[in-house]
Amino acid sequence: MGxxxxxxxxxxxxxxxxxxxxxxxxxxxLGDPVNALFGDKAPSPAVAAQIRDSxxxxxxxxxxxxxxxxxxxxxxxxxxxxxxxxxxxxxxxxPTTLKLTAVAFTIEVVLGIGLGLLSGLRRxxxxxxxxxxxxxxxxxIPVFVIGYVLQYLFGVKWGITxxxxxxxxxxxxxILPGFVLASVxxxxxxxxxxxxxxxxxxxxxVRTATAKGLPRWRVVTHHLLRNSLIPVIxxxxxxxxxxxxxxxxxxxxxxxxGVGYWLYxxxxxxxxxxxxxxxxxxxxxxxxxxxxxxxxxAVLDPRIRYA
Amino acid sequence: xxxxxxxxxxxGDTEEAPLLQxxxxxxxxxxxxxxxxxxxxxxxxVRAGETLAILGESxxxxxxxxxxxxxxxxSPPGFxxxxxxxxxxxxxxxxSNEERRKVRGAQMAMVFQDALSSLNPVHTVGTQLGEMYRVxxxxxRKDAKLKAIELMERVGxxxxxxxxxxxxxxxxxxxRQRVMIAMALALEPDLIIADEPTTALxxxxxxxxxxxxxxxxxxxxxxxxxxxxxxxxxxxxxxKIAVMYAGRIVETAPVHELxxxxxxxYTRGLLDSIPRLDQKGQELYAIKGLPPNLLxxxxxxxxxxxxxxxxxxxxxxxxxLHAVTEQDGRALPGxxxxxxxxxxxxxx
Ligand SMILES: Nc1ncnc2c1ncn2[C@@H]1O[C@H](COP(=O)(O)OP(=O)(O)O)[C@@H](O)[C@H]1O
Ligand code: SF4
Ligand SMILES: [Mg+2]
Numbered sequence: 001m002g003x004x005x006x007x008x009x010x011x012x013x014x015x016x017x018x019x020x021x022x023x024x025x026x027x028x029x030l031g032d033p034v035n036a037l038f039g040d041k042a043p044s045p046a047v048a049a050q051i052r053d054s055x056x057x058x059x060x061x062x063x064x065x066x067x068x069x070x071x072x073x074x075x076x077x078x079x080x081x082x083x084x085x086x087x088x089x090x091x092x093x094x095p096t097t098l099k100l101t102a103v104a105f106t107i108e109v110v111l112g113i114g115l116g117l118l119s120g121l122r123r124x125x126x127x128x129x130x131x132x133x134x135x136x137x138x139x140x141i142p143v144f145v146i147g148y149v150l151q152y153l154f155g156v157k158w159g160i161t162x163x164x165x166x167x168x169x170x171x172x173x174x175i176l177p178g179f180v181l182a183s184v185x186x187x188x189x190x191x192x193x194x195x196x197x198x199x200x201x202x203x204x205x206v207r208t209a210t211a212k213g214l215p216r217w218r219v220v221t222h223h224l225l226r227n228s229l230i231p232v233i234x235x236x237x238x239x240x241x242x243x244x245x246x247x248x249x250x251x252x253x254x255x256x257x258g259v260g261y262w263l264y265x266x267x268x269x270x271x272x273x274x275x276x277x278x279x280x281x282x283x284x285x286x287x288x289x290x291x292x293x294x295x296x297x298a299v300l301d302p303r304i305r306y307a
Numbered sequence: 308x309x310x311x312x313x314x315x316x317x318x319g320d321t322e323e324a325p326l327l328q329x330x331x332x333x334x335x336x337x338x339x340x341x342x343x344x345x346x347x348x349x350x351x352x353v354r355a356g357e358t359l360a361i362l363g364e365s366x367x368x369x370x371x372x373x374x375x376x377x378x379x380x381x382s383p384p385g386f387x388x389x390x391x392x393x394x395x396x397x398x399x400x401x402x403s404n405e406e407r408r409k410v411r412g413a414q415m416a417m418v419f420q421d422a423l424s425s426l427n428p429v430h431t432v433g434t435q436l437g438e439m440y441r442v443x444x445x446x447x448r449k450d451a452k453l454k455a456i457e458l459m460e461r462v463g464x465x466x467x468x469x470x471x472x473x474x475x476x477x478x479x480x481x482x483r484q485r486v487m488i489a490m491a492l493a494l495e496p497d498l499i500i501a502d503e504p505t506t507a508l509x510x511x512x513x514x515x516x517x518x519x520x521x522x523x524x525x526x527x528x529x530x531x532x533x534x535x536x537x538x539x540x541x542x543x544x545x546x547k548i549a550v551m552y553a554g555r556i557v558e559t560a561p562v563h564e565l566x567x568x569x570x571x572x573y574t575r576g577l578l579d580s581i582p583r584l585d586q587k588g589q590e591l592y593a594i595k596g597l598p599p600n601l602l603x604x605x606x607x608x609x610x611x612x613x614x615x616x617x618x619x620x621x622x623x624x625x626x627x628l629h630a631v632t633e634q635d636g637r638a639l640p641g642x643x644x645x646x647x648x649x650x651x652x653x654x655x
Contacts, residue, residue, distance in 0.1 A: 204421060204425040205425055205428070208417075208419060208426065208490075209427070210411070211412065212411065212416075212442070212490070213410070213412030213443060214412075215408065223427050226430075300429065301428070301429060302428070302429060302431075302474045303474070303476050
């Protein structure tokens with residue numbers, strides 16, 4: 001197991017280098033960052049040339065990349081054009097986004113599995129039909145539509161919550177955005193759980209559990225659900241990345257100053273260090289989440305062995 | 308002492324009421340294609356220390372009838388639509404769900420055919436065995452594990468102390484079936500129902516598992532119902548046999564009498580299709596045709612389309628289970644045949 005973890009961590013190195021370089025090249029291809037810096041007014045050629053020189057933008061791409069990587073290993077992710085340390089930006093933006101993602105993930109797990117179990121156990125009954133219809137609706141409507149509609153209803157019309165998230169992103173304010181962010185994943189989790197629960201409820205070991213005289217609830221939790229969650233957890237793991245990506249959209253709807261906000265600013269101004277810095281952390285979080293899920297998988301299913 | 312008790316029970320004519328008495332049991336499956344009548348008026352009884360074998364082709368309703376007795380029918384689509392299941396003086400069909408649950412596992416237990424799929428893949432064997440004591444007796448985790456080890460030793464699993472922490476997939480087929488038997492034995496039930504317990508096993512292992520079941524049954528003086536489609540398996544273990552066809556019992560007899568002198572054409576067909584050493588090289592007999600579709604069971608005797616002795620009456624009248632006697636009218640205790648022509652079959 002330990003060796004497996006080490007190997008997986010080592011495998012992350014090429015992935016890390018590859019993604020950072022691709023993003024680096026993509027931002028570079030967007031055009032001249034110095035022009036973007038000045039917006040509509042074109043700078044005088046002399047000034048532009050001087051700025052380019054001082055930022056090392058005249059060097060070949062791979063030299064710029066190596067330079068950047070050298071910085072990373074000394075903990076320096078570069079600066080924005082306005083002179084702010086990218087590391088400082090990351091430190092202020094990531095906690096907010098992670099908090100939003102955590103709220104959404106909790107909602108996804110609790111509601112998704114809960115509804116899926118309910119409808120899987122009552123297949124064909126009205127609860128099941130209701131869950132199936134609701135989840136289908138959620139899946140087919142774009143997230144930002146769900147977001148704006150719920151924001152209007154809960155935040156503006158009925159005044160149940162704040163329409164936007166206040167300073168410091170308090171948890172109370174994050175519940176509505178968290179729900180919006182979780183909505184589509186939640187629907188998929190509910191459907192997946194329903195399917196596996198329905199399938200496994202016919203399994204021989206569930207019948208054995210009943211034949212042992214266990215109470216119904218114990219049969220469901222210890223035997224049926226325990227096995228049904230294995231594919232669901234795999235989905236949750238891969239979905240964690242999608243959830244963080246979706247957070248960027250949700251942040252814009254609810255005016256949350258998280259990763260999405262700064263990434264948008266970075267792309268707008270074609271500031272390579274900002275974009276690469278933010279995306280790299282996204283990639284690392286995603287890779288770590290996947291590793292975690294794979295390890296959890298082995299805990300949940302003893303038939304799986306790592307070599 | 309226990310052998311004395313079981314010897315008395317085996318004579319079959321003790322005055323005490325049987326442990327289990329199933330009367331006129333009906334089970335049907337309500338499916339999209341129609342109502343499948345899987346069990347159509349089954350009667351049998353088992354005494355303490357006695358072994359009843361239920362024999363029949365696949366699909367004849369052996370598993371369904373025993374699932375109804377255990378109360379683990381897949382419902383819906385399956386429903387018990389009639390009958391009585393008298394167990395230790397109570398009709399199980401009249402109990403509440405909770406009362407019924409307390410009987411399951413504790414007083415009657417089941418051994419399933421495929422131990423690999425019947426054990427939970429994600430829990431250790433020890434957890435699954437210990438669960439019996441945790442739930443029914445409220446034992447602590449530690450006590451339950453000690454009991455699990457004891458049980459595993461009892462059914463002959465070597466290295467029980469280490470193996471108690473292993474998962475089902477780490478056991479061989481035979482050892483896994485021993486785990487299933489241990490689980491059934493855990494609370495020393497009065498009755499064990501074993502549904503084709505050796506079908507999934509190698510021939511050499513089959514005999515060992517069957518012997519273990521027989522030994523345990525004698526030691527604890529339990530009633531045992533042994534379901535099988537293989538006549539050869541039960542000959543040495545069973546006291547009496549009930550042959551099932553299309554959800555009915557078509558013949559009952561003490562085991563050796565059934566082998567020697569069948570009183571139903573279906574039973575005779577089954578016996579004739581067993582390979583025998585003295586007939587080596589000869590083509591094996593097989594009952595012609597297929598078991599009936601349970602959505603459309605033939606009228607009259609359900610076996611009539613396949614029966615070499617069928618007459619007009621067989622297509623119009625359902626034969627009741629006749630008491631079978633000798634030619635001179637002497638009673639043959641425990642024998643019955645649901646055939647209009649049982650006399651011709653037995654004596655002719
Ligand atoms: N879950 C089920 N759903 C629908 N029909 C079933 C189900 N289980 C059993 N049956 C019906 O009951 C019949 C008898 O099955 P079973 O008792 O398992 O046969 P066997 O004698 O081989 O054990 C089957 O042929 C099938 O038609
Ligand atoms: S009743 Fe008729 S069809 Fe049925 S087994 Fe007897 S002879 Fe054959
Ligand atoms: Mg069966």
